[in-house]
Amino acid sequence: SSELTQDPAVSVALGQTVRMSCRGDSLRTHFASWYQQKPGQAPSLVFYGENRRPSGVPDRFSGSRSGDTAVLTLSGAQAEDEADYYCFARGTVGNHLAFGGGTKLTVL
Amino acid sequence: QLLESGGGLVQRGGFLRLTCVASGFTFETDEMNWVRQAPGRGLEWISYIRGGGSHGWYADSVMGRFTISRDNARKSLYLDMNNLRPEDSGLYYCARDGGSYQLDLWGQGTLVTVSS
Numbered sequence: 001s002s003e004l005t006q007d008p009a010v011s012v013a014l015g016q017t018v019r020m021s022c023r024g025d026s027l028r029t030h031f032a033s034w035y036q037q038k039p040g041q042a043p044s045l046v047f048y049g050e051n052r053r054p055s056g057v058p059d060r061f062s063g064s065r066s067g068d069t070a071v072l073t074l075s076g077a078q079a080e081d082e083a084d085y086y087c088f089a090r091g092t093v094g095n096h097l098a099f100g101g102g103t104k105l106t107v108l
Numbered sequence: 109q110l111l112e113s114g115g116g117l118v119q120r121g122g123f124l125r126l127t128c129v130a131s132g133f134t135f136e137t138d139e140m141n142w143v144r145q146a147p148g149r150g151l152e153w154i155s156y157i158r159g160g161g162s163h164g165w166y167a168d169s170v171m172g173r174f175t176i177s178r179d180n181a182r183k184s185l186y187l188d189m190n191n192l193r194p195e196d197s198g199l200y201y202c203a204r205d206g207g208s209y210q211l212d213l214w215g216q217g218t219l220v221t222v223s224s
Contacts, residue, residue, distance in 0.1 A: 033210035035151070042201060042217060043143075043151060048210035086151050090209055095156075095165040097141070097209055102150040 003091050004032070004100035011106040012077045020103045022070045022087030030090040032070035034063060037084045037102075046085075047072055074105075082107045110202050115218030122192050126218055128185040128202030133213075136180035139205035142187050145217075146198040155187065156205070170196075192222045 004024040012018035022032050033048035045054050047063040060075045070087055087100040114126040126142070142154040155176040156165040164176035175188040185202050199217040206212035 031208065035211070037151070042214040043203075043211070044214065045206075045210060045212050048206075048212075049208060052210075054212060084150075088151075088153070088209065088211065096167070097153045097156055097165065099143075099151040099153055 003096075003098040004087055004089060006085075006087060006100035006103045008101065009104045009106070011108055012074070013108050014079065015076055017073065017075045018077055018105065020072045020074070020085050020105065022072075022089075022100045023068055024089065024092065024098075024100075025068055026090050026092045026098075027065060027068050027070050031065060032063070032087040032089040034061075034070075034072045035086045035088065036081075037086065038082075043086065077105075077107050079107050081105065110204065110213060110215035112200065112202055112215045112218040115200060115220045117221045117223060118192055120193060120222060120224050122222070124189045124192065124220060126187040126189065126200055126202075126220075128187075128215055130183040130185070130204075133204070135183040139207075140176075140178065140185045141203045141205055141211060142176060142185075143201045143203055143211070143214075144196075144198045144220075145201070146195075149198070152198075154200075157185070189220070192220075194222045194224045196220060197222045 035043040036046045037043040062073045086102045091098045112128045137159040141156045157176045161178040173191045177186045201217045203211040204213040
């Protein structure tokens with residue numbers, strides 16, 4: 001089982017807001033980074049740190065953390081946002097890193 | 109950019125060396141990772157190495173079988189994979205760590221298939 005837990009699938013109506021969560025003990029002391037992966041493509045970073053968005057990523061993507069849970073928020077979902085989303089962070093024990101199991105986002 | 113190579117078809121118990129060549133950035137001070145993805149499955153972190161390249165970190169699933177290394181003069185990252193198992197099959201990506209475990213640059217991956 002993964003050290004980081006994500007909901008397997010979520011859906012959102014076009015133009016609405018969706019929150020994708022990532023839970024794990026390590027998130028109490030480490031920030032998560034978030035990745036978008038579309039079919040047949042390599043993952044790409046969409047959010048990281050306390051409040052950092054890579055150049056070129058739309059500002060409709062934002063992130064937050066509370067306790068053991070990190071959240072990626074997508075405000076005003078677009079059709080092109082339909083993808084798999086993964087969180088990534090330092091593991092709980094030792095020199096380990098870990099991905100969450102991924103969330104498949106469907107835009108209706 | 110990052111360009112992986114070295115994947116292929118190998119029998120159970122076999123060996124492969126994956127290579128990732130970097131271009132367009134310094135590389136020698138950058139932390140690097142290997143990440144894999146089995147067909148139809150999620151991302152799995154495999155290994156990490158600092159810029160100095162002295163020691164690597166490994167996922168439990170590959171500890172003792174895989175070795176990460178780098179040659180900064182050649183701007184290359186390596187993954188030596190011994191005693192391969194069918195469950196090691198997948199697309200292997202190298203990824204640059206931009207600091208604090210955020211993977212800001214990815215290659216397109218190299219495919220490893222381990223037959224039983």
